[in-house]
Amino acid sequence: MSNFPKEIIHGFSFPENDAQWKAIHMLLDASIESETADALSKDNKSEDRAWHSGRASALIAFKDILNNTRDIVLADMGIAPQKHDS
Numbered sequence: 001m002s003n004f005p006k007e008i009i010h011g012f013s014f015p016e017n018d019a020q021w022k023a024i025h026m027l028l029d030a031s032i033e034s035e036t037a038d039a040l041s042k043d044n045k046s047e048d049r050a051w052h053s054g055r056a057s058a059l060i061a062f063k064d065i066l067n068n069t070r071d072i073v074l075a076d077m078g079i080a081p082q083k084h085d086s
Contacts, residue, residue: 002072012073016082024066025085032059 002009014021035056039049071081 002076004069004073008069009073009076012070013077021070025063028059028063029085032056032063035059 004012035052038044039052039056041049044052067084074081
């Protein structure tokens with residue numbers, strides 16, 4: 001059983017295929033893609049590439065936190081975790 005506050009449990013116990021959850025993932029994915037493209041751009045200096053790489057990494061980590069939290073909340077409810085896109 002998780003020790004999440006009731007607000008997190010309530011906030012992450014929405015039905016599968018929730019439109020807001022999809023929108024959040026779309027925004028995160030687009031942001032990760034943009035930061036990754038900027039990190040790989042030869043037009044940027046090395047420190048700019050490092051900056052964009054760090055931002056992409058942070059966005060990926062935040063997405064993982066959201067997905068893992070949702071999985072824990074679902075498990076506490078007796079529901080199998082959802083499949084996540086990487």
